[in-house]
Amino acid sequence: MKKMKELVRMTFLTKFAYMKAFWFNVLGTGASIVIYYFLWQFVFQKQNSLNGFTMVQMTTYVILSRILSSQFGGGINEELSQWIYEGKIGVELLRPISLFFTLFAKRMGEFLFFLLFKGVPISILCFLILGGTAPAGVLNFILFVLSIFISIVIMFFIEFMVGICAFYTYGYHGLMFTKSALLSILSGGIVPIFLFPKGLAAVLTYMPFAGMVSVPVNIYLGKYVLAESAKFMMLQIVWALVLCLAAHLFYGHVIKKVVVQGG
Amino acid sequence: MRRLLFYVRLWKGYMRIGFLILTQYPADTVIWIISMLLREASGFLGVVTIAAVAGGLGNWSIYEICLMFSLCAIVEAIGQAFFDNAWGIGHQVRMGRLDVMLVRPASPFIQLLGECFHFQALISMMVYVGLLVFSVLKMNLHVSGGMLLFLAEFLVCGTMINSGLYVIFNSLNFWLVQGNDIAVFVQTCREFAKYPLSVFPLLFRQFFTFVLPFGFVGYYPAAYLAGKMGASIVWQMPMAALCVGGIAFTMWHLGVGSYNSTGT
Numbered sequence: 001m002k003k004m005k006e007l008v009r010m011t012f013l014t015k016f017a018y019m020k021a022f023w024f025n026v027l028g029t030g031a032s033i034v035i036y037y038f039l040w041q042f043v044f045q046k047q048n049s050l051n052g053f054t055m056v057q058m059t060t061y062v063i064l065s066r067i068l069s070s071q072f073g074g075g076i077n078e079e080l081s082q083w084i085y086e087g088k089i090g091v092e093l094l095r096p097i098s099l100f101f102t103l104f105a106k107r108m109g110e111f112l113f114f115l116l117f118k119g120v121p122i123s124i125l126c127f128l129i130l131g132g133t134a135p136a137g138v139l140n141f142i143l144f145v146l147s148i149f150i151s152i153v154i155m156f157f158i159e160f161m162v163g164i165c166a167f168y169t170y171g172y173h174g175l176m177f178t179k180s181a182l183l184s185i186l187s188g189g190i191v192p193i194f195l196f197p198k199g200l201a202a203v204l205t206y207m208p209f210a211g212m213v214s215v216p217v218n219i220y221l222g223k224y225v226l227a228e229s230a231k232f233m234m235l236q237i238v239w240a241l242v243l244c245l246a247a248h249l250f251y252g253h254v255i256k257k258v259v260v261q262g263g
Numbered sequence: 264m265r266r267l268l269f270y271v272r273l274w275k276g277y278m279r280i281g282f283l284i285l286t287q288y289p290a291d292t293v294i295w296i297i298s299m300l301l302r303e304a305s306g307f308l309g310v311v312t313i314a315a316v317a318g319g320l321g322n323w324s325i326y327e328i329c330l331m332f333s334l335c336a337i338v339e340a341i342g343q344a345f346f347d348n349a350w351g352i353g354h355q356v357r358m359g360r361l362d363v364m365l366v367r368p369a370s371p372f373i374q375l376l377g378e379c380f381h382f383q384a385l386i387s388m389m390v391y392v393g394l395l396v397f398s399v400l401k402m403n404l405h406v407s408g409g410m411l412l413f414l415a416e417f418l419v420c421g422t423m424i425n426s427g428l429y430v431i432f433n434s435l436n437f438w439l440v441q442g443n444d445i446a447v448f449v450q451t452c453r454e455f456a457k458y459p460l461s462v463f464p465l466l467f468r469q470f471f472t473f474v475l476p477f478g479f480v481g482y483y484p485a486a487y488l489a490g491k492m493g494a495s496i497v498w499q500m501p502m503a504a505l506c507v508g509g510i511a512f513t514m515w516h517l518g519v520g521s522y523n524s525t526g527t
Binding site: 020021024025027028031032035036038039040042043046050168169170171173174175176177178181182184185190191195196 | 288290291294295297298299301302304305306308309310312313316317320321440441443444445447448451452454455458462463464
């Protein structure tokens with residue numbers, strides 16, 4: 001636990017060093033919220049509700065989903081790929097704590113930083129300016145927060161597997177962009193999943209990606225009754241475990257191949 | 264004239280190197296193509312889904328939106344193929360790598376661009392050209408010589424505006440540490456250009472016409488082709504391109520002038 005705290009602190013310090021860069025990142029997220037807000041407003045000029053969503057609820061969806069999916073641009077996959085690319089992975093492997101632990105602690109640090117300096121303030125600001133609804137209930141809000149925390153675990157293992165692909169490829173930027181674009185499409189970060197064709201929507205609801213944006217936001221809006229919320233959160237946990245296993249298997253396979261150039 | 268021939272030869276050499284890199288790492292080439300397509304597709308998916316739900320956006324039908332998107336994406340693909348190293352200015356400045364370029368007997372800007380090509384983008388561009396043809400057919404537009412000429416004009420001016428803006432903001436790296444982040448932010452703002460600007464409040468429309476003229480990269484040409492706008496765009500677009508190009512040229516030269524290496 002002490003190690004964890006230290007690593008989280010380290011991540012915070014690194015992030016603080018690039019605080020100005022972070023503000024531009026926040027502005028970018030703000031711009032994307034504005035785009036989708038106006039697009040949806042256009043839709044709701046002609047109709048009052050869409051699949052049970054009112055304009056206010058859609059605004060809430062846009063704000064929360066854009067902020068949550070802005071995390072896809074970051075993550076530990078870039079750092080991990082860089083380590084592999086530059087051969088620094090050698091040093092990391094020699095450390096007395098596991099690679100998973102180090103990276104997960106870093107990811108937690110990144111998430112807490114995101115929450116503190118982007119998630120909460122930008123949500124409040126957007127809610128005040130654009131208007132949004134409060135959570136459907138106290139319980140909904142608690143489950144919403146809980147489900148976001150579970151989603152970080154899912155995200156972490158996906159990022160880990162994407163990052164480790166650098167063992168096979170020469171550049172990792174392509175993979176990075178692929179990951180962030182795919183995740184934001186599949187998780188409902190761009191448009192709500194129910195707008196996709198029926199069959200696809202049904203499949204996506206049960207995929208791990210939905211757990212990152214769609215599930216928490218729908219819980220927040222009270223779109224799922226309690227039993228459904230519980231079901232989807234259980235599903236999130238199951239996916240987290242499955243991905244954990246997959247990441248460990250992949251790692252075990254790949255680590256035998258590791259080649260670090262000297263120097 | 265001899266100078267020009269020299270640059271043609273140089274450029275051909277750079278292209279050859281770029282092509283060799285491309286074939287050296289086939290897996291990465293495939294990943295790049297997929298990633299480029301996906302990056303553009305995510306925004307496209309958003310607007311198309313929303314337009315499908317609403318039955319078009321304002322007076323823009325779904326095919327007109329496809330047309331605008333494809334124009335926007337083609338220009339970005341050309342930029343990625345030939346002008347992508349504008350994004351490397353920050354790195355070059357901080358690493359002091361510009362020293363090498365400054366002592367060589369060719370324009371440092373050409374050398375900078377020549378260092379990095381992404382020909383993969385030309386393959387993803389084919390997809391967007393397909394989309395362009397598809398939406399033109401669906402819109403029942405009459406394909407005339409004038410239209411092809413306009414498209415050619417758009418390719419030149421659009422690329423100049425799009426990549427020129429990247430050069431301008433990446434050149435901030437000569438003076439600022441945060442240059443890259445500002446440039447990335449500008450690129451995020453470019454998202455606005457993929458949607459009918461008429462959806463947004465007037466202030467946004469003016470901003471993307473006069474301050475960051477991304478409107479000329481998609482919205483205005485598409486509006487002209489769809490018959491929603493007068494022919495004034497035919498001379499407004501080159502004007503905007505010249506302005507952006509001029510500022511980019513000045514910024515780069517001022518930047519190189521104030522560059523004083525890293526001391527290593």
